[in-house]
Amino acid sequence: GSHMVKVQVKQLQGMSLTRKVHPSTTVWELKGEIEKEWCIPRYQQRLALQDNPSNLPALRDGDSLAAHGLFYDIVLLLLCTEPQExxxxxxxxxxxxxxxxxxxxxxxxxxxxxxxxxxxxxxxxxxxxxxxxxxxxxxxxxxxxxxxxxxxxxxxxxxx
Known part of the structure; x- marks a missing residue:
């Protein structure tokens, strides 16, 4: 079996969800899981690594977790934005x-x-x-x- 990554997604208000996903999962697919769970449209989600959310650009939708070097258990911060142009x-x-x-x-x-x-x-x-x-x-x-x-x-x- 190929190895799975445990991803914990946290909101600023403290709610969190955890999913086990494959490193080939894209950020867009992960946002789809968040949308199902929390009803936040994918377009309004920005995901950043929790370690330094302010300096880190949001993870890009089309990229896989592996593309970001995320092969291990991670915590992501979910920031909600207005739909972008x-x-x-x-x-x-x-x-x-x-x-x-x-x-x-x-x-x-x-x-x-x-x-x-x-x-x-x-x-x-x-x-x-x-x-x-x-x-x-x-x-x-x-x-x-x-x-x-x-x-x-x-x-x-x-x-x-």
Whole structure:
């Protein structure tokens, strides 16, 4: 058997949870466990090593624990932040445009930004991400849209 790491995650208020995970587990997957346990959206979680949380940059979502050299039992501090702004790429048949959004923005808010920039009426825009069509009333985090990921813009033609 390959070796597991015991990870204890603490909140500033003193609550903690412990999980045994494989070193190949990503920070994003660990945040998923925290979200299940404490209902804090992954986007609002910042994890830092408890030893010096102030100087340490937060652990990056895409990295595994092993990538951070964490092969032993560790204590992580969970800091909650406001959802951060992120850039997404919106690609249509001609070009790719960068938009700045928050995970908590709705799909409709993104469509309104696209309208402001590209003058395509909101009701003619169809947006897809990882093969799913995005519905106006849902937020971007509902679809797990990642920073710097690509959303495809298709146009609905009138009368169709």
């Amino acid at each position: 992120m850039e997404v790429l919106v690609k249509d048949s001609n070009k790719t445009t960068v938009y700045t959004v928050r995970p908590t923005d709705t799909v409709k808010q993104l469509k309104q930004q696209i309208y402001a920039c590209q003058h395509v009426p909101v009701e003619q825009q169809r947006l897809t991400y990882e093969t799913k069509e995005l519905e106006n009333h849902h937020t971007l985090e509902h679809y797990h849209v990642q920073p710097r990921s690509t959303i495809y813009l298709l146009l609905r033609l009138r009368g169709g």
